Every structure is written in structure tokens, then in C-alpha cells.
Amino acid sequence: MKKTQNYMIITFFLLCIFGFSAASLCKPDTVFSEEENRELAQMPKLSLDDIVSGEFSKDYDAYLSDQFVFRNQWIGVKTEAERLAGKQEVNDIYFAKDDYLIEKHTGTFTDPQAAANLVYLRSFVEEQTARLGEGHVMALIAPNALCVLEDKLPAFADAREENAYLDQIRAALPAGSFVDVRDVLAEHKEEYLYYRTDHHWTTLGAWYAYETWAKALQAENAQDGSAPDSQADGGGTWYTPREMYQQETLTTEFYGTVEAKVNCETPADTIQAWIPLTEVSYTVSFNHDTQNVKDTLYDESFLKKRDKYAVFFGGNQPLTEIRTQAKTGRRLLVIKDSYANCFVPFAVQDMEQISMIDMRYFNERLSEYIAGNDFTDVLFLYNAAGFAEDVSLAKLAL
Amino acid sequence: MVFSSLLFMFRFLPLVFILYYVLPAKCRNIILFLFSLFFYAWGEPVYVFLMLCSITVDYKIGKIINKMLQNGRRRAARNFLLVSVIYNLSVLGFFKYADFLIGTVNHIFGLSIPLTNLPLPIGISFFTFQTMSYTIDVYRQVTQAQTSWLDYGTYVSMFPQLIAGPIVQYKTIARQLRERTETSDDFVEGIHRFLVGLGKKVLLANNIGVLWDTISAMPVQNLPAATAWLGAIAYTFQIYFDFSGYSDMAIGLGRMFGFRFLENFQYPYTAKSITEFWRRWHISLSSWFREYVYIPLGGNRRGTARQIRNIAVVWILTGIWHGASWNFVAWGVYYGVLLILEKFVLRGFLEKLPRPLRVCYTLFFVVMGWVLFAFDDLGAGITYFTAMFGAGGFADQTTIYLLYNYAVLLAVLIFGSTQLPKKAAVWGMEKLRAQSWIFLFLRLAFYALVFLLSVAYLVDASYNPFLYFRF
Structure with a gap:
């Protein structure tokens, strides 16, 4: 009987080893992972140089791991195991209250890159202010869910670093040029300001930030007499107020990038677009492509894909140019990351021209582009973690 | 290559199993040897030649020492042992300690002798100690000199113990290199x-x-x-x-x-x-x-x-x-x-x-x-x-x-550091002696759990460092 049992154990072990080997050999390779939103490693090409340098081994290891059978399910299994063991976080994601998955951003705000970016931003803001005048150049560094939803984090989790970093930015920038939206978001923190499964803010979160910025613009500009005019009907705001928008649900099945890192069972998110009741007409063009001018800010084809947040402008474009019939005399340059994608639709109602530039992908000289356009205002709009980590901000000085 | 990797478990190991157990028994050492070289070369394609060189040098010296001892030339045998020890220590010294020495000398005398900046050959501390144990034991006549370069090479390069030990002394497996039986137990x-x-x-x-x-x-x-x-x-x-x-x-x-x-x-x-x-x-x-x-x-x-x-x-x-x-x-x-x-x-x-x-x-x-x-x-x-x-x-x-x-993890680690898991398993086996199938089932369930969880963690290998590369 011992022998029979031996053979059963051996069979079990060999089945495991050979079974997964065969399955992973048979599975066709995938090029792109929608869940992780990145291209997966492919079978490396054999070359003598790469073998000798050890590069081939490295690439093959990455290929095997990226293409392994049931990759997503394995990651889900790991997440479940971690949670069962009492871990409040997996892969730097907190399991927060109310089904929130919140990124931890470990070390992001104390990294030398974060300090360096602060310097780049300050000189950019100073330089543009010298050109356009005080009050026309602002930086809105949006706090992340980590900072605003601190109450939802697991007990004793420490999220003070982001707040401290935002304080540093505030102190470093010329007075009045930092748009601090922490208070207004904290005031509304029980509302749906951030996606539970994604690293972005919701359209509602973006609205509160937009309103704060628009008010700041009004207050600052009032001093030099160039305040955007209040609306003709008197007593209103210069910008389109909240009542003038109708909220439209684009999808209720959105799973974002944060969920992808843990692959666990969790309720989906809802994406909304705020559609103006009386819309100004506008045209949108991307990257100087004058052949393909669009009349919408939304690319609904993304609602059928994994990356549904890309419904705003079809994701991050190096350069987006919008011309409107708003007749407010304001022409706005936005230097931005993806947090701006659901923010800028509000500005479309209130600006004659908007150029959005994503420094990560923009390959022109920024100063030349600015010189070729007659902007009245500049907004630098990033999320705090994205800003701290961005490696392309040295290009601001070009 | 490391054991705890998808590559090892789902590419390398199945292939070794098939070739080792399907080909005739006399091919077993050569299969192990070739796969071990491949295992080593995966991360270190060039240093595999350094290991082959060490194998050859100590194999030859082992033979020479043996011959001299048989001819009663103990003194000469001793000199050859010295050559082997110096060779091994020099290889180890050069690849592992040269930069440390240069750095220290530079620091003390304010010099700036350039560093070699060579990467450390994996497992060099392990295999040089193994090859030294061989020549020393041949000299001491504790063990016979190996007569087959292949068998000796198999001993030094054997992938299970190649890069992080244990430091297997030649005499403990000398016989197994020639004649071993692989049983189901x-x-x-x-x-x-x-x-x-x-x-x-x-x-x-x-x-x-x-x-x-x-x-x-x-x-x-x-x-x-x-x-x-x-x-x-x-x-x-x-x-x-x-x-x-x-x-x-x-x-x-x-x-x-x-x-x-x-x-x-x-x-x-x-x-x-x-x-x-x-x-x-x-x-x-x-x-x-x-x-x-x-x-x-x-x-x-x-x-x-x-x-x-x-x-x-x-x-x-x-x-x-x-x-x-x-x-x-x-x-x-x-x-x-x-x-x-x-x-x-x-x-x-x-x-x-x-x-x-x-x-x-x-x-x-x-x-x-x-x-x-x-x-x-x-x-x-x-x-x-x-x-x-x-x-x-x-x-x-x-x-x-x-x-x-x-x-929870700390509790498991404390428990796992003691003999309790082993005692629990022995106790369970005794208890279930009459129903050994239940024990078998529990055992398989445990293996399956460990295997599946390990694969899950390896696939999500954001974190799989290996501490022993520097030894």
C-alpha cells in the first residue's frame, strides 16, 4: 500500500508540473493586457549577443511570467490569500472602507524626483506669470484618494506624506498661484469624488475642483480689471454653474487600474459625463491633425473596452486643441495629466480656446508652441502622485 | 536560474525529468551535467567557462595527487594540493574580494586604483569550497580520486546544490555519483x-x-x-x-x-x-x-x-x-x-x-x-x-x-521555526495509521495548497528577490 500511495503522490506532482507546463506552452500569446493596461512581454528573439550578455534570459523570464496561463486568476488567488492572512493592502493598494481600493504611493512624495518636479513647476509658473500677469497662471495639483479619503483607510494607516507634499508645493509657488482643492474635496468627502477601482477622480470630484479654480480666477483677475465678466443675466458666476449641467451616466461597469493590480471581487464604478443644458458649439482636434476635426469631447468606443476612463478625449493625447463659440475672451493653456480629461469639459463652456498638452507625450518645444498662440491663462493640472513621479517635467523649460 | 521561478518549474524541471528517466540509465550523469551547465549559464553565460576550468583543474590535480601518493611521493603530492588550494582561493579572491581590497587600499592610502567592477559569478563561494574539499580529501586519502571527468563535473556543477548550497563534500556523495538507485520512496x-x-x-x-x-x-x-x-x-x-x-x-x-x-x-x-x-x-x-x-x-x-x-x-x-x-x-x-x-x-x-x-x-x-x-x-x-x-x-x-x-504571518513563522509542524505531522500519521488514505488525502491537499499558492505568488512576482547571489 505504501507503494500505491507513493505513486499517487508522484503522479500528483508530475501532473502539476507537466500540466501547467503543457498548458502554458499551448496558450497563444497575448499582445496587450486590458486589465493591466500595458503591452505584455513577447517571446524574445534569439541572438548570440543577447545570450552572451544575459539579456535573453531576462527577457524570457519576463515573457514567461507575462504570458503564463490564467495569469489574472493567479493574481486574484494571491490577493485573496493576502486578505485571508489579515493584510490590509496588496501590491501597494489599501483595501479601504466602502469597497474603496486606494493606492498607497509608498515613497512617491519623498523621492528626489518629487522635489525636482517642484522646482521645475515653480520656474514654469514664475516665467508664465511674468508673461501673462499675476492671477493668470495657476497650478492645481489634485490630491489623490489617499489624501482626501483618509478616513476610509484601514486603521492606523499613515497617509500624511501626500498632505505634507501638497503643503510644500503650496509654499514653494508664488502666492495665489496654487489652487488648493483639498478643503473643498474634504468637505464633500462623503460624495462620490473618486472611483473606487481606479486612480482618477470622478467627474463630480473634477467639478468641485473646477469651481474652486474658476472662483480663484475670478478673484485674482478682479484686481487687475481683467476679470471674466459675470454673466449678463446678473448676479451669476462668470463660469457655467452646476445647475446648467445635466448628469448623464456613461457606464456602470467600469473597473479601473487600481482593481487591475489586485484582481479581486469588488463592485464596479460608474462614469458620468456632465452635459451642458445649452451647449456652446466647439471643435476638437488632436496633434495638429486638421483632417480629423471632431465635434465631441467623448469617444464612446472606449466604453466597450477595459479602459473606460479613456471615454474622455479618447485617453491621453500629446496635444488637444479646442475652439469654441464661448466669446469670453479667455484662451487657456492646460499642461496636464489624465486628471484633466474629465475636468477640461467644464472649461469648454467658458473658454474660447483651450490647448491641452500632456508633457509625457508632447514632443514639440513648449515655448515655441506658447509663442505661436495667444493664451490669456495657463493652468497646470496634475494629480499629486502623478506629478511627483513624472519624469518629463524638465521639458517645461524647453 | 533559481528554483523558485516559473522557468525552473515549468520549463527546466519537466525537461530534466523526461530526459533523465526516459533515456538509458548510463546517460544520467551526462544529462545532469548538461542541464546543470545550462542552469548555471542561464544567468551567467560567460562564467560557465570559469566553472568548467575549475572542474578541470581540480580533477587533474586530484588525479596527480592520487598517483603521487601511490608512488609514495607525499611531499610532491602536498605541493600539488597547495597548487589546488591556491588556485581555488585565487579565483575566489579575484572575483569576490578584489574590489573590496582595492577599495580598502584606496581608502587607507588615498589612492585611486580602478575597481574591476566584475559581477560576482553565482555560487562561486559554494563551488570553490566543494572543489577544495575534493583535493584535500584525496590528499588525505579519505576518498578515492575520481577517474571520470564527467562524474566529477556532475558533482561540482550539479544544479540542485550549485548556487546556494548546501556545500556538499565530495566524499559524502562519491559513491552515489557512480551507483545510485532512484526509488519511489x-x-x-x-x-x-x-x-x-x-x-x-x-x-x-x-x-x-x-x-x-x-x-x-x-x-x-x-x-x-x-x-x-x-x-x-x-x-x-x-x-x-x-x-x-x-x-x-x-x-x-x-x-x-x-x-x-x-x-x-x-x-x-x-x-x-x-x-x-x-x-x-x-x-x-x-x-x-x-x-x-x-x-x-x-x-x-x-x-x-x-x-x-x-x-x-x-x-x-x-x-x-x-x-x-x-x-x-x-x-x-x-x-x-x-x-x-x-x-x-x-x-x-x-x-x-x-x-x-x-x-x-x-x-x-x-x-x-x-x-x-x-x-x-x-x-x-x-x-x-x-x-x-x-x-x-x-x-x-x-x-x-x-x-x-x-x-498572522508572524505567528506562522514562529510556529514554522520550531519542531511543532513536524511533530504535528508525525502525531497525525500515528493517529491515522489505520486510515492511511485520510492521511494521504490531507497530505495531497497540503501539497496542492502550497504548490498553487506558490505559483500564484510567483506569477505575481512583483517581489521575488534572491538573497544568496552574493555568496
Whole structure:
């Protein structure tokens, strides 16, 4: 009987080893992972140089791991195991209250890159202010869910670093040029300001930030007499107020990038677009492509894909140019990351021209582009973690 | 290549199994040899030639020594042994210690001799010690000289023990290289050891390693004492489960191919003294030093002064063997001093203490030792000590957060460091003797759990470091 049992154990072990080997050999390779939103490693090409340098081994290891059978399910299994063991976080994601998955951003705000970016931003803001005048150049560094939803984090989790970093930015920038939206978001923190499964803010979160910025613009500009005019009907705001928008649900099945890192069972998110009741007409063009001018800010084809947040402008474009019939005399340059994608639709109602530039992908000289356009205002709009980590901000000085 | 990788488990291992067991038995050594070279070359395509060179040099010298001894030319044989030892130590010295020496000389004399900046050949500290054990034992006539280059090459390069030990002495497997039988009992034991080792490495060591990495990355000047201790304890567990897990996998893989390597770890964290700790920790290394350094120097047979000198020599060497930097020297000296104190001063006192106190005493010094070991920069290690003794306050909210996040894992690690799991398994087997099928089922369920979880963690390999590449 011992022998029979031996053979059963051996069979079990060999089945495991050979079974997964065969399955992973048979599975066709995938090029792109929608869940992780990145291209997966492919079978490396054999070359003598790469073998000798050890590069081939490295690439093959990455290929095997990226293409392994049931990759997503394995990651889900790991997440479940971690949670069962009492871990409040997996892969730097907190399991927060109310089904929130919140990124931890470990070390992001104390990294030398974060300090360096602060310097780049300050000189950019100073330089543009010298050109356009005080009050026309602002930086809105949006706090992340980590900072605003601190109450939802697991007990004793420490999220003070982001707040401290935002304080540093505030102190470093010329007075009045930092748009601090922490208070207004904290005031509304029980509302749906951030996606539970994604690293972005919701359209509602973006609205509160937009309103704060628009008010700041009004207050600052009032001093030099160039305040955007209040609306003709008197007593209103210069910008389109909240009542003038109708909220439209684009999808209720959105799973974002944060969920992808843990692959666990969790309720989906809802994406909304705020559609103006009386819309100004506008045209949108991307990257100087004058052949393909669009009349919408939304690319609904993304609602059928994994990356549904890309419904705003079809994701991050190096350069987006919008011309409107708003007749407010304001022409706005936005230097931005993806947090701006659901923010800028509000500005479309209130600006004659908007150029959005994503420094990560923009390959022109920024100063030349600015010189070729007659902007009245500049907004630098990033999320705090994205800003701290961005490696392309040295290009601001070009 | 490392065992705890998808590549090893789902490409390399199945292929070795098929070829090893399908081809005729006389091909087994050549299969093992070729696959071992491939295993080594995967991360180090060039250094495989260095290993082949070492194999050939020591194989030839072994033959020459043997022949001279047969002709009664003991003196000449001794000279050839010297050549072998110098060759091995030079290879080790050049690749592992050259930059350390150059750096030290530059520092002392204010020079700027350029560093070689060569990457360390993987496992060089292990295989040079193995090849030395061979020529020394041939000279001592403890073992026969190997007559087949292939068999000798198979011994040196054998992938299960190639890159992180155990340091298998040639004489312990000389016979198995020629004639070994692979039985189903051996294979099952091999599976058990491999899976247990895999779980120790991937599920326990890597995870507690995350805690150590988290804490050691915090700014040390305001690190509270409780967090610092938590970090040091985390590292203490990481290094044990990593290293002993790797040894388990090595021993298990050896068994699957019919080899029996000696045990490398015997519950070191249950030791009641530092002396006992070193009889239970990395046994193959301490035996090597005892057999080839301590005893030839005279051991304890030439008076107390000589014995103290011998202990000091062995422990400085043990320290420096672990890595080419000053903290490892300090770590070796630290243990040398502790062992000398224990042997000559504390022994009587310790023996009167109750057992739990003796274990605590041992663990306290072991944990402090690992802090020295963990920081390449001796100064950083000392700063960390000050944090452990309260320079940054007692505890803060992060301490509590980390504690309750890792409570379950820490409990498993404590349990896993003792003999309790083994006793529980033996007890269960006795209880279920009549229903051995139930025991088999439980066993398979345990294996399946460890295997599947390990694969899940490996696929999500955001974190799978390997601590022993530097040895």
C-alpha cells in the first residue's frame, strides 16, 4: 500500500508540473493586457549577443511570467490569500472602507524626483506669470484618494506624506498661484469624488475642483480689471454653474487600474459625463491633425473596452486643441495629466480656446508652441502622485 | 536560474525529468551535467567557462595527487594540493574580494586604483569550497580520486546544490555519483522537501521580506524602537526561511535524482546557546570550516590560547565568506567573541538558566547579529541599533499598522521555526495509521495548497528577490 500511495503522490506532482507546463506552452500569446493596461512581454528573439550578455534570459523570464496561463486568476488567488492572512493592502493598494481600493504611493512624495518636479513647476509658473500677469497662471495639483479619503483607510494607516507634499508645493509657488482643492474635496468627502477601482477622480470630484479654480480666477483677475465678466443675466458666476449641467451616466461597469493590480471581487464604478443644458458649439482636434476635426469631447468606443476612463478625449493625447463659440475672451493653456480629461469639459463652456498638452507625450518645444498662440491663462493640472513621479517635467523649460 | 521561478518549474524541471528517466540509465550523469551547465549559464553565460576550468583543474590535480601518493611521493603530492588550494582561493579572491581590497587600499592610502567592477559569478563561494574539499580529501586519502571527468563535473556543477548550497563534500556523495538507485520512496521524500522548501521561500520568506524592506526603507533617524525591532525580527525570519527553504529544495531535488545530501539546517532558532545555534545553522558551512580550517590548525588540542586563536581565525573567515565588506567581517568577529565568551566564561552560568531564558538569550544575540549582517554599510547598521534602543521613540501608529497586518504571518513563522509542524505531522500519521488514505488525502491537499499558492505568488512576482547571489 505504501507503494500505491507513493505513486499517487508522484503522479500528483508530475501532473502539476507537466500540466501547467503543457498548458502554458499551448496558450497563444497575448499582445496587450486590458486589465493591466500595458503591452505584455513577447517571446524574445534569439541572438548570440543577447545570450552572451544575459539579456535573453531576462527577457524570457519576463515573457514567461507575462504570458503564463490564467495569469489574472493567479493574481486574484494571491490577493485573496493576502486578505485571508489579515493584510490590509496588496501590491501597494489599501483595501479601504466602502469597497474603496486606494493606492498607497509608498515613497512617491519623498523621492528626489518629487522635489525636482517642484522646482521645475515653480520656474514654469514664475516665467508664465511674468508673461501673462499675476492671477493668470495657476497650478492645481489634485490630491489623490489617499489624501482626501483618509478616513476610509484601514486603521492606523499613515497617509500624511501626500498632505505634507501638497503643503510644500503650496509654499514653494508664488502666492495665489496654487489652487488648493483639498478643503473643498474634504468637505464633500462623503460624495462620490473618486472611483473606487481606479486612480482618477470622478467627474463630480473634477467639478468641485473646477469651481474652486474658476472662483480663484475670478478673484485674482478682479484686481487687475481683467476679470471674466459675470454673466449678463446678473448676479451669476462668470463660469457655467452646476445647475446648467445635466448628469448623464456613461457606464456602470467600469473597473479601473487600481482593481487591475489586485484582481479581486469588488463592485464596479460608474462614469458620468456632465452635459451642458445649452451647449456652446466647439471643435476638437488632436496633434495638429486638421483632417480629423471632431465635434465631441467623448469617444464612446472606449466604453466597450477595459479602459473606460479613456471615454474622455479618447485617453491621453500629446496635444488637444479646442475652439469654441464661448466669446469670453479667455484662451487657456492646460499642461496636464489624465486628471484633466474629465475636468477640461467644464472649461469648454467658458473658454474660447483651450490647448491641452500632456508633457509625457508632447514632443514639440513648449515655448515655441506658447509663442505661436495667444493664451490669456495657463493652468497646470496634475494629480499629486502623478506629478511627483513624472519624469518629463524638465521639458517645461524647453 | 533559481528554483523558485516559473522557468525552473515549468520549463527546466519537466525537461530534466523526461530526459533523465526516459533515456538509458548510463546517460544520467551526462544529462545532469548538461542541464546543470545550462542552469548555471542561464544567468551567467560567460562564467560557465570559469566553472568548467575549475572542474578541470581540480580533477587533474586530484588525479596527480592520487598517483603521487601511490608512488609514495607525499611531499610532491602536498605541493600539488597547495597548487589546488591556491588556485581555488585565487579565483575566489579575484572575483569576490578584489574590489573590496582595492577599495580598502584606496581608502587607507588615498589612492585611486580602478575597481574591476566584475559581477560576482553565482555560487562561486559554494563551488570553490566543494572543489577544495575534493583535493584535500584525496590528499588525505579519505576518498578515492575520481577517474571520470564527467562524474566529477556532475558533482561540482550539479544544479540542485550549485548556487546556494548546501556545500556538499565530495566524499559524502562519491559513491552515489557512480551507483545510485532512484526509488519511489526517495522521489516522494524529494517532492515533500521540494514543496516545503518552495513554500518556505515563496510564501514565508518573500512575504516577511516585504516587511523588512518596508521598515528598512523608512528614515532611520525617527524610527521608533518597536518598529526597528519588528524590522530586525522580520529580517531574522526572512533569512532563515529563504536560506533553509532553498536548502530544502536542493535536498529534495537531489533526492528526486537519487542523491542524498546532508541536512543544512536543524531548527536553529530553537537553539539554547550561540554554540548550539551554529551547530544548527548552515551546517555544511560550519562543518567545512571545522574540518578544513579549525581542526588542521590544532582545534582545541593545543591549549586554550591556541584554541582561542583558532576560533578567531575560523570566525573572521566565516564572516568574510558571507560577503566582501566590513560588516561581514564585523559579523564574524561578533560571533567569534560570543563563542569564545560562551566557551570560557558563560557556560556554567547559562546551564543553570531555565530553557526559555536560554532560547531568548540566544535569539537576542542572533537578531542583533542579523542587523550587522543586513547593512553593507557598517555605519548604517550601527544607526539602526540606536533606533532599536529607543533613539527614535518607542512606537507610533505605523508600528501598530504593521503589527496587525503581519500578525498572522508572524505567528506562522514562529510556529514554522520550531519542531511543532513536524511533530504535528508525525502525531497525525500515528493517529491515522489505520486510515492511511485520510492521511494521504490531507497530505495531497497540503501539497496542492502550497504548490498553487506558490505559483500564484510567483506569477505575481512583483517581489521575488534572491538573497544568496552574493555568496
